[in-house]
Amino acid sequence: MKFDPFWWDIDEPIITETSSDGLLAEADFVVVGGGFTGLSAALTIARQGRSVVVLDSATPGFGASTRNGGICSGNIRPSHSALSKTYGPAFADEVYAEGIEARVDLAKFCSEEKIDCQLQMTGRFTGAMGQSDYDAQAREVESLNNISGHAAHMVPKSAQHTEIATDLFFGGMVREEIGGYHPGKFFAGLLRTAQSAGVVIYSDTTVKDVTDLTPSKKSVITDKGTIAAGKVIIATNAYTGTKERFGQFLRRRLVPVQSCIIVTEILG
Incomplete structure (x- = not known):
């Protein structure tokens, strides 16, 4: 192994x-x-x-x-909605804004130090497993787009082949500011x-x-x-x-x- x-x-x-x-x-x-x-x-x-x-x-x-895995998300496991419910919207905004700053800082560091690590903000698709999951993601998209620097949108099931070659999901959420690099x-x-x-x-x-x-x-x-x-x-x-x-x-x-x-x- x-x-x-x-x-x-x-x-x-x-x-x-x-x-x-x-x-x-x-x-x-x-x-x-x-x-x-x-x-x-x-x-x-x-x-x-x-x-x-x-x-x-x-x-x-x-x-x-x-x-x-080289994923540049800058996020923590709880969603913005979950953080808002537990700690308040202001705290949730601060946490997610720091994630944006981390990605910006990484890109700036790689540029200034001439580090070629294949850094690309290609976006991330998160598939929904059903209607309730899709609706929850839609609420998350609305919350995220109220924070400066975030760019998220929903993809219905009928259009999910523009993001991923499978019919497994019930559509899903795309966050455009997330990407990856070669660690x-x-x-x-x-x-x-x-x-x-x-x-x-x-x-x-x-x-x-x-x-x-x-x-x-x-x-x-x-x-x-x-x-x-x-x-x-x-x-x-x-x-x-x-x-x-x-x-x-x-x-x-x-x-x-x-x-x-x-x-x-x-x-x-």
């Missing part, structure tokens, strides 16, 4: 050289975890003129950053950008513990040595361990969220 994403075989995008020198003795910031979160934080810090080291127990990007190629570009900004990255370096060195410094203990840091950022996501003290602290504060990706033949 194969567990690696098929696009690793197609492009091998994340094989980028990391530091082979010995571990630095000290840095302003040490980031534990070399995925999207860790490298984005490191890049932001480095561009503020601070020294930053990223430590990854495997290859940077080995986890979810290059295993995701591996994007990560490779992010990694190169971070390195160009002065971020020092170490692969195959496992953090064993983080302790207080002085009142203003931390000691990051790894299997390759120890590095002193003014600040430590833990960006290990689902790879946060249970043996390390910092891992035990964080895992009691993490909420697991399951996500599945299903790949099919092209449906049209």
Whole structure:
């Protein structure tokens, strides 16, 4: 059974050289975890003129950053209508507006850093399974189109072949501002950008513990040595361990969220 994403075989995008020198003795910031979160934080810090080291127990990007489906929706699971009902329309608007800002920021970053990751806002079709589902989607479309930046419309069953080559659905909803990208190629570009900004990255370096060195410094203990840091950022996501003290602290504060990706033949 194969567990690696098929696009690793197609492009091998994340094989980028990391530091082979010995571990630095000290840095302003040490980031534990070399995925999207860790490298984005490191890049932001480095561009503020601070020294930053990223430590990854495997290859940077080995986890979810290059295993995701590359869908750029910027949304959370609850619909705008559900959020409005629970938390109020103003909060729902803020959440969905932030999703738009995230997509705009991603496109801007790729353009400015010249990252060719096949980013395309092609739109997303969500099929309705019946009349009640279709009616609920229609209400969602009305809510979304009242938020600046959203562009959604309904497609009746009679016209759904313009979106997808199946008769399974009872029509559906199209959101035009959603698209996708190649996560591996994007990560490779992010990694190169971070390195160009002065971020020092170490692969195959496992953090064993983080302790207080002085009142203003931390000691990051790894299997390759120890590095002193003014600040430590833990960006290990689902790879946060249970043996390390910092891992035990964080895992009691993490909420697991399951996500599945299903790949099919092209449906049209």
